[in-house]
Amino acid sequence: MKDDTPNKDGAPSGLDRRRFLQMSAFGAAAVGAAAAGGTAVATPAVAASGAGSALAATAVAAAAMRANSAAKVPLENVDMTKTYVNPVNLPFLDVGARPSTMPASDAGVAAVTPAMRATLAKERWLPADGRSMVRQAKTGFALATENSSRTAADFSPILVDDTIYLYASGSMLGDTGNINAWSTKDYINWEFHEMNIGATAPTVVKVGAKYYLAGNSTGVWSADAPFGPWTEMGPFTRKDGSVFTASDVQFFLDTDGRLYMSYNIGAPHMAVELDANDPRKFLTDPVVVWNFDPNDEWQHFGENKQHTTHGYVEASQIFKVGDTYYISVASGGTEHTTYATGVAKSSSPLGPYVPQDANPVGQALEGQAQFPNAGHGAFIVDFNDNLVFFYTIVIAYEQGSQRRMGLDICEVAEDGTISARLSNTPRLAPGLTQNGTDDVGLYNISQLTSAYWASSYAPGRLPIYAMDHSTQTWWEPADGDADPSYIVGFANVFYISSAQIQWKELGLTFTKRNAVRYTLEYKDIESDTWKPLADRSANDVAYTSDYVVFDRVLTHAVRLKILGTTENVKVGVTAMNVFGENYTFAKEKGLFLPPPPPALKVELTATPRKIGSKIHVTVVATNNEASPLDITLSTPYGEKAFTSVAPGKSASVTFNSRASSIEAGDATAKLSGVVNGATVTETKTVAYGALSA
Incomplete structure (x- = not known):
């Protein structure tokens, strides 16, 4: 929902220019150099910030980085039941039905309106004028839609004890389109809840024993439990008692018990202190905490960041890590895959805030991102002291903006810079690590393998579209x-462990309770038969991004059988994602070169000395290995071989240069022996200095 009312408040100086795709330091996920068995363990991922965070420091950030050229190495014996994939498979997403057709003719399409002319005639623009121009420039255009769509967006989590409660926008078709909510204790299992009221872009805060909720252009509700029932308290009021209404409001309860709120759609974004005993009441005058800067490309509106005039800056949230306050905003347009989030830092909840250099905070990994954006959401320090980013993912456009939820753990550097590693392959739940x-x-x-088969396909809905x-x-x-x-082939053999099916429900009649029933099978290579992977034939939970895990198998193809839905609705497949690896297979088949042997443990010294009138060089090689070594010592003045020098013993020889002075040079030791069952040869050198008699 967009609010195009210009805001007359003053604007602070702009952000430093940052190019949108700048996150090179965070452009890939890390893996260990070698896979090893182990158990996933909880690991706090928030480092002590420059503001003196009390949260534990961690080395996860360093361990998580890898060069783009490095291959993934699968973890051994990983518990896949503790993994998730973005988009997160929240159950029972809301359904929006907006049947629409294009105009019968182009009369009136792209019409130049009086409002467009008036806006163009303005000598100076505010960002609100750019937002208004988008609306005017679309005059006469209309979306053509065939199907209802599921959506959830604008995610707002709160932590109470060991549980995360999650609120979101739904279809935004009236209040009943936003009554969905969820809870989790582990990020894997999400329990669905329905509330008695709904709000677009909701925010909830717990103050004492009470919960308070607000949303776009609403007042405040209160409840005794996280999901209500909610009772209306009334509108927000300024210090002078006048009624106040805003969009994208977000509560923030500080550790000292003081309550704040940030708000606005468009620029600038404002913040105000509220009465913690009655969150309707302003205690201060609002202050600017963020403004749109056209120099910052990541804030621009548009799929390719082409709108320098505005950004649809929205979704401001104040949060705190240690002693440092942050304000986050989303910008770029919720309908675009370049929707992004940036943050700024302050020592005070009302600012002033200084944007971090590394905005936006998240960029997609691995060069294979199907969902490269991280829009309207929120940050939360969770029950394991992890900073977790909940964000909106844009999926498709049939109904304008079909959206889903992503979540990823963040890293906080010593200087307080926040980065988020956006992912779309299996990850251990935030806070869990292995190796x-x-x-x-x-x-x-399973993407673009050119290996697929389907029992049939509707006109224009080719089988490749499930893997494209x-x-x-x-x-x-x-x-x-x-x-x-539907059969998807992998064009090779892989060990597979999980899959994600993104369903496309068809028509305009299904509800959020519509659940797909199906089975998954794999082709067993030894028997050349299909064997079961997952049986969802009795499924009654409606997932749109259906993530399933199963015992690891080696195969080259998976078959999906659609058995129907609980509401007898026809379904298709937007994405048939199968996750696997053949690193292990390549290793089993000897495709990896053996690692170079470790350096032999031999200490080598060379010392020039005067004996009589001549200079001699004494060379000593001490065997620190656990087995005998053959050692040949040499200098420009001679060579001597020693066989089977025992562990802990030395080979030593003094070479006569037969000269009264020598220049600096090198002594060499040629080493050979059997170490850990393998024959190892190596040459070591050591320098010695010049000397005169």
């Missing part, structure tokens, strides 16, 4: 196909 990483080392192996790396297309079985099935 220093949360990336289990699997690839999406796009969320705007889908495979759809033909009408009358009583047993629709």
